[in-house]
Amino acid sequence: MPADQGLRVLQVTGRSVGGAAEHVLLLTRLLAAQGVDVRVALFGEGPLDTALVATGRPVHQLLPGSGGGAAAAWTAGPVGLVAGFVRLVRLLRREPVDIVHTHTSVAGVVGRLAAVVARVPIRIHMVHSVPGAHPGPRWRRAAGRWVERLLAHLTTEYVAGSHAAAALLRDGLPRRAPQGTTIHYSFDPEALARGATAAAEWRAQWHPEGDEVVVGIVGRLEPQKGVLELLPALPPLLAANRQIRLVLVGDGSLRPAVERSLADLGIAYRVLLTGWVERGGAVMPALDVLALPSRWEPFGIVNLEAAAAGVPVVAFAVDGVPEVVADGETGVLVRPGDTAAFADALGLLCADPQRRAALGAAARRRVERQFLPAEMAQAHVRLYRRCRG
Structure with missing residues (x-):
């Protein structure tokens, strides 16, 4: 009514x-x-x-x-x-x-x-x-x-x-x-529903072999989002975990700097930049883990979109993020600015499919109760x- x-x-x-x-x-x-x-x-x-x-x-x-x-x-x-x-x-x-x-x-x-x-x-x-x-x-x-x-x-x-x-x-x-x-x-349930339908298509575009664990960073490539600060911590993670595929979904003023950093670090071949996607939440069902390295984040709608899709989150514990991501229950929170610990948390989660499934299921239940x-x-x-x- x-x-x-x-x-x-x-x-x-x-x-x-x-x-x-x-x-x-x-x-x-x-x-x-x-x-x-x-x-x-x-x-x-x-x-x-x-x-x-x-x-x-x-x-x-x-x-x-x-x-x-x-x-x-x-x-x-x-x-x-x-x-x-x-x-x-x-x-x-x-x-x-x-x-x-x-x-x-x-x-x-x-x-x-x-x-x-x-x-x-x-x-x-x-x-x-x-x-x-x-x-x-x-x-x-x-x-x-x-x-x-x-x-x-x-x-x-x-x-x-x-x-x-x-x-x-x-x-x-x-x-x-x-x-x-x-x-x-x-979160937008219509965008997630479209994303669930297109998940297989997204994954086929991102990794033809089909056996990688897809870690996504979804958001604007701007200073707030912390992508440039995280990249130097990723080479050891990617070297030790050949199954990880990193996808950056979004665009912004830092894209040229991100591309240069990926090339300088020698990991450009392991990272895909999709550019702007009209509804970022639509890609969530195609991810295995969402990474949110934001330096500050009053809330982070992407956290909700990931949770609604049953995708666990690794994030820095800044501002309102702990109101969405329950550490150890629906995802993993890391001390702000500790990029090495962030990369370690990603590695542990990518290596444990059962834990990913448990965290993702709990995240979906929490969203359905509270958001x-x-x-x-x-x-x-x-x-x-x-x-x-």
Whole structure:
């Protein structure tokens, strides 16, 4: 039964790439199924634009012709961002909504300011990465904290995808600011179903012999994801385990550096770079192990996608990852930054098919108990109703 047919929500986000965009796509589809009049506005073109349009909900491009660069909203420049702001204000006045729900950094700033100008009564911001809480240039971290403290006074409520992200957020906000609600991310069952059907085809592309253990790193090739730091620890692992096939699923600004590192380390022939895959979660059923070497990760949707596919995870125990991966129960957690221990954990898991199966089965059961898509959508509807009063 529809949850609330009278509720009008505009989700505002950046370019449609990465975990935040996957979340917006899933949430849009689920909210529509709940009877919510949900729309989407994008700051930049991206690879998931077509999938968003396919939901049947209105999708508005605020930076047309941005070319889908890796950080379209950042690189649009002041003129582009002002133009996007004006387009968003006009959109909100032309098609009024009850709630503007923003995602990502630039879209979160511009979206909330536009909502204030357009007199939208409820402004909710989802924190996918806590401003100023993670490595980066000192000036950008300070600016992020300062801007969010100012915007807190214009924000009705915050949403965090993990308890860890919520705690980091509260530490940086003024005392009287909204304290935030944790709504865990979920996974896309449709993408996983397609992936299960195509698993044999994926594996045939990756390793013609068919007897390797496939370890996947799924995500953007960007500094946050820690791939460059992990690569030097892999030659001993690959030399001692001839059955391992490493697949890097994704693309990004570090791809040339990753390719150079693989060549310098002499392991390029053991590693496949697939490039961008439209729905990264779809490859999970084709993997035997997911590796997540992220330096910071507020949650890591790929962890859920792997668990739902029955694939165990080896990850650094950073931020919200332990909320998804239970060490020794659904995967293996490693002390952050210890790449040698990370490689050792991969080796042990790849050599033990029974343990992989047990961890994967436990991961699937845990996801089915705690991270179901319908429950995530219902939690958002409850939040919207509470904010509306």
